[in-house]
Amino acid sequence: MRANIAIRMAWRLVWQIIMSSVLAVATCYLCLIILERMTRGDAGSRSFLISVYRVFGQTPIMLFGCFVLFVVYMVLLNWRRYSYYDQLSHSVEHLAKGNFDDVVPVKQNNELTVLSENMNLLVEELKRSLDEERRTEQTKNExxxxxxxxxxxxxxxxxxxxxxxxxxxxxxxxxxxxxxxxxxxxxxxxxxxxxxxxxxxxxxHDAVPLNEKSFNLVEMMNQLLVHHRLALENAKMTGKLITNASELIIMGDPDKLVRVFENLLSNAITYGYAGGKVEIYLNLHNEAAVVDIVNYGEAIPSAALPHLFDRFYRVDKSRTENSGGSGLGLAIAKGFVERHGGTISVTSDVDGTNFRVRLPLS
Structure with a gap:
């Protein structure tokens, strides 16, 4: 990019020098022709014009005149650029005062255009950085x-x-x-x-290492239901694993993924006890293991679904306080799933609440 700009500037300068020189010489000779034609007029003004013609036609005077015209033409050819320089200067001064909503005007088609575009990109990046800093500060305060x-x-x-x-x-x-x-x-x-x-x-901050190994996801989900049997009985619920596969081999950290599914199953028991059951669907789809943990309790409000995985977000603050939740469980679960290259989502309506985890196969 820098080489292209330098070449364009050099060619433009050469072109302006040639054009200014040609125009200056042509103008001088045109003036001489006009003076020569005018000396053929009436006798009263002819003597004066002849003297002017003789003086102007001398080589040093001619060269000086050509030089003056050359400078004039160079200024005229660059006048638009000089005015554009002035606009850029005022725009940069305006931006320097913190008016980042304004933009540098992009005009003409030369190296100044590239400069203006780059300055606008710089302002956009600066605005983005400031917005990110504000969000970070707000997040820290929250x-x-x-x-x-x-x-x-x-x-x-x-x-x-x-x-x-x-x-x-x-x-x-x-x-x-x-x-x-x-x-x-x-x-x-x-x-x-x-x-x-x-x-x-x-x-x-990616400070939690993953101890990855191959394991059977079907076996993990069976063990998870066994470990939560007492909690299910106390909530007067039943748990069931529904799958058409005997094994689904996953490459990942089983301890971290166990925590993900324990969190989802505990939430299903805590908030879906009114439905009387929890169903875990485990299937293979497009080279990925898909786990659906479904409860049939009270539906989650649609306005809360987009924020459910935000840290400290609570649909029912009083209920979460009583159950001992930290408001971080789903945010941690989402982080662990994404670090394994998977996704986690939730849907909820009167028919049930479904937390879906999608993990790539080994």
């Missing part, structure tokens, strides 16, 4: 606010119940054990929040 709120709630309960114990404000040992049990449960919730927060932060 993160601090949400973390402060989520950590403060269980911590307040812990301090409150331990304060009652420290002040001997309990009737008997049964009430004492009840206070200790509540403080312990809140401490467990606090530890879970801190663990999720650190894991989400590490995942965002």
């Amino acid at each position: 993160l601090i606010t949400n973390v402060s709120h989520d950590l403060r709630t269980p911590l307040t309960s812990i301090i409150g119940y331990l304060g009652l114990i420290e002040q001997d404000r309990y009737r008997d040992e049964v009430e004492l054990r009840y206070y200790v049990q509540i403080a312990y449960a809140k401490a467990e919730r606090l530890r879970g929040l801190i663990h999720d927060l650190f894991e989400y932060t590490r995942m965002r």
Whole structure:
């Protein structure tokens, strides 16, 4: 690009020099012809014109006149460019004051056009960087606010119940054990929040290594249902794996993917208990394993679906507080799935809520 611009500028300069020289010489000779024709006029003005013609026709004067005309023509040929320089200067000065919504005018078809286009690209990139910085600052502020709120709630309960114990404000040992049990449960919730927060932060910065190996996804889902059998029974629900494959070999980190499916299954049990069952569909489609975890409880509002995988987003804040969720589980699940080259999505209506995970086969 730089070589092309330099060549264009050189050719343009050569062309302007040639054109200005030709026009200057042609103008001088035209003036001489006009003067020579005018000397043939009436006798009153002929003597004056003859003297002018003789002076102007001398070689040094002729050369000086050609040089003056050459300079004039060079200025005229570059006048549009000089005015464009002035516009560019004012535009850059305007942008330097922070008016990034304006653009540098793109005119003509020369090296200044390329400069203007590059300056506009620079302004667009600067605007994008500033917007990204603002979003990052907003995200940081939201993160601090949400973390402060989520950590403060269980911590307040812990301090409150331990304060009652420290002040001997309990009737008997049964009430004492009840206070200790509540403080312990809140401490467990606090530890879970801190663990999720650190894991989400590490995942965002790709600091969580993947210990990849080949494993059978069908076997993993069967084991997952076995491990959650008690939780399903307590919620008066049934769990079922529906698949037409005996094995689907995946290359990935089984510990990270187990956490993904545990989170989805736990959410299905917690929020879909009214439907009475959870169904896991596992199939092969276009060289990928597709896992659908479906519950038949209350539908998720359509306005909440696009934000469901955002960190700290909660459809029902009070319900999530009671169930001990951190608001980071789905965001972490999405991060782990995408690091395995897969996708995760959700659909929800009156017929059921379906979380779909798509993972490439080994």
